Amino acid sequence: MSDYILAIDQGTTSSRAVIFSSSGDIKAMAQQEFSQHYPHGGWVEHDPDDIWRSVTDSIAAVFAQCELSIDDVATLGITNQRETTLIWDKHTGEAIYPAIVWQDRRTADICRELSQDTSLTEHVTNTTGLLLDPYFSATKIHWLLENVEGARARAEAGDLLFGTMDTYLIWRLTNGQSHKTDATNASRTMLFDINNQCWDKHLLDTFNIPASLLPEVCDCAAEFGEASEAILGKAVPIQGVAGDQQAALIGQACFDKGMAKSTYGTGCFMILNTGDTPLHSANRLLTTVGYRLGGEVTYALEGSIFMAGATIQWLRDGLHLIKNAAESEELAKRARENNGVFMVPAFTGLGAPYWDPDARGAILGLTRDTGISEIVAAGLQSVCYQTKDLQKAMESDGARPTTLRVDGGMANNDWVMGFLADILGAEVQRPEVTESTALGAAFLAGLQAGIYENIEDIRHNWREEQVFTPRLTKAQRDEAYSGWQESVARIRCKDYQDT
Ligand SMILES: Nc1ncnc2c1ncn2[C@@H]1O[C@H](COP(=O)(O)OP(=O)(O)O)[C@@H](O)[C@H]1O
Numbered sequence: 001m002s003d004y005i006l007a008i009d010q011g012t013t014s015s016r017a018v019i020f021s022s023s024g025d026i027k028a029m030a031q032q033e034f035s036q037h038y039p040h041g042g043w044v045e046h047d048p049d050d051i052w053r054s055v056t057d058s059i060a061a062v063f064a065q066c067e068l069s070i071d072d073v074a075t076l077g078i079t080n081q082r083e084t085t086l087i088w089d090k091h092t093g094e095a096i097y098p099a100i101v102w103q104d105r106r107t108a109d110i111c112r113e114l115s116q117d118t119s120l121t122e123h124v125t126n127t128t129g130l131l132l133d134p135y136f137s138a139t140k141i142h143w144l145l146e147n148v149e150g151a152r153a154r155a156e157a158g159d160l161l162f163g164t165m166d167t168y169l170i171w172r173l174t175n176g177q178s179h180k181t182d183a184t185n186a187s188r189t190m191l192f193d194i195n196n197q198c199w200d201k202h203l204l205d206t207f208n209i210p211a212s213l214l215p216e217v218c219d220c221a222a223e224f225g226e227a228s229e230a231i232l233g234k235a236v237p238i239q240g241v242a243g244d245q246q247a248a249l250i251g252q253a254c255f256d257k258g259m260a261k262s263t264y265g266t267g268c269f270m271i272l273n274t275g276d277t278p279l280h281s282a283n284r285l286l287t288t289v290g291y292r293l294g295g296e297v298t299y300a301l302e303g304s305i306f307m308a309g310a311t312i313q314w315l316r317d318g319l320h321l322i323k324n325a326a327e328s329e330e331l332a333k334r335a336r337e338n339n340g341v342f343m344v345p346a347f348t349g350l351g352a353p354y355w356d357p358d359a360r361g362a363i364l365g366l367t368r369d370t371g372i373s374e375i376v377a378a379g380l381q382s383v384c385y386q387t388k389d390l391q392k393a394m395e396s397d398g399a400r401p402t403t404l405r406v407d408g409g410m411a412n413n414d415w416v417m418g419f420l421a422d423i424l425g426a427e428v429q430r431p432e433v434t435e436s437t438a439l440g441a442a443f444l445a446g447l448q449a450g451i452y453e454n455i456e457d458i459r460h461n462w463r464e465e466q467v468f469t470p471r472l473t474k475a476q477r478d479e480a481y482s483g484w485q486e487s488v489a490r491i492r493c494k495d496y497q498d499t
């Protein structure tokens with residue numbers, strides 16, 4: 001019987017196709033980058049045709065690399081960059097405008113203006129679990145309908161469809177037969193009521209968005225449609241969908257309340273499973289749908305850090321201190337201990353829990369004997385300190401992470417993972433398969449296809465590669481962390497200091 005699972009991971013800078021065996025081993029993987037477009041300061045766009053090509057090329061490449069063919073594939077899972085917004089014509093399939101990427105800040109003024117209305121900000125937080133911010137899809141859809149010529153009339157006539165990248169790929173893979181999303185992606189639009197699992201009429205009215213634009217919201221393991229034979233060479237059911245950070249939660253088998261995962265790619269996203277009731281944060285963390293299976297919602301708290309691996313890219317490409325990311329590990333090992341150097345990588349402001357868009361980066365504590373090693377080590381440590389900020393915020397919301405599982409490119413750095421365990425004062429678990437995002441999509445598709453009977457089956461397929469345990473005493477940890485806190489306080493923008 002064919003029981004291989006094909007997962008598509010449609011990310012912000014590249015798309016990947018991965019073939020997994022039913023035990024969660026990677027059989028083959030192919031990746032293709034696509035162009036980023038920055039038409040104005042703060043704007044970020046993707047061409048949907050580039051995205052589509054990167055996906056279909058990756059699928060072709062993954063089969064070219066191994067002895068398997070599409071006939072060996074039982075089911076297809078999709079995971080994707082979240083929030084990125086596209087509107088297209090349902091008759092022609094033509095996009096009315098490029099995709100507006102989650103990082104795009106063009107609607108900052110709209111958000112600032114609407115934020116004056118505290119009843120609206122409270123409604124947003126209580127209903128969607130989010131903050132009124134350009135990050136999410138709602139104001140991007142509003143902008144498209146207001147600014148693309150003829151868009152509003154076409155939307156009102158029912159001719160247009162909205163989707164995040166999962167929805168767009170489902171729609172194209174099924175030749176326009178299916179307009180669906182899953183509850184995790186819906187929960188990032190700022191239009192979805194996470195308590196009642198439906199689109200929220202008040203928010204649709206506020207942003208003046210016709211409901212006909214919106215996809216049907218399904219469980220994460222569900223029948224999303226059949227990917228066409230003309231595209232794949234065989235009709236394959238699409239049976240698993242989740243936004244990439246939630247997919248990583250599933251790929252890391254964080255199925256119990258208290259389990260958390262942190263993905264260290266360009267940025268870092270830490271997600272904590274908070275069980276069956278949404279926990280609203282007093283520390284500006286996001287409340288979101290972790291996953292929805294069989295109609296049952298598991299909620300999560302999420303903290304996002306903008307600069308994780310990107311800090312290492314800056315050390316490489318901006319300062320030319322290292323030739324490649326892996327070299328950072330050797331240099332950091334040579335740094336003097338307790339050297340007092342801190343780097344706050346607020347290149348684009350600070351994310352959770354500060355949400356300070358105007359803070360800017362700094363390296364503090366330099367002395368005559370500070371060298372490249374100390375600066376590189378401080379760059380790596382900044383990612384750990386920021387994770388500590390999130391851990392602290394979660395704890396103060398009454399949700400202490402009991403287990404932390406890590407993945408993403410930077411999780412391969414043993415020195416960073418060791419320091420992370422030290423500064424958190426907690427174990428850090430690294431799995432054998434660090435492609436957790438794609439693995440999560442594969443697990444979901446396998447669940448719906450009957451390859452796995454239940455989530456316990458999935459849990460058994462998660463395998464630990466290494467555990468990092470804390471070596472610092474509490475006093476040493478507190479001292480190091482207070483140095484970080486002082487450094488952050490010195491670079492915060494005074495307008496946001498009270499947040
Ligand atoms: N050994 C390493 N040490 C530190 N950072 C690393 C290491 N390997 C990769 N990275 C960082 O991880 C990032 C790539 O991780 P990846 O998960 O592929 O990111 P994304 O999916 O966001 O593109 C890069 O920013 C890179 O600088």
Ligand SMILES: O=P(O)(O)OC[C@H](O)CO
Nearest residue numbers: 011012081082102244245
């Ligand atoms: O595509 P990534 O891995 O950068 O993830 C993007 C996030 O989903 C944005 O919320």
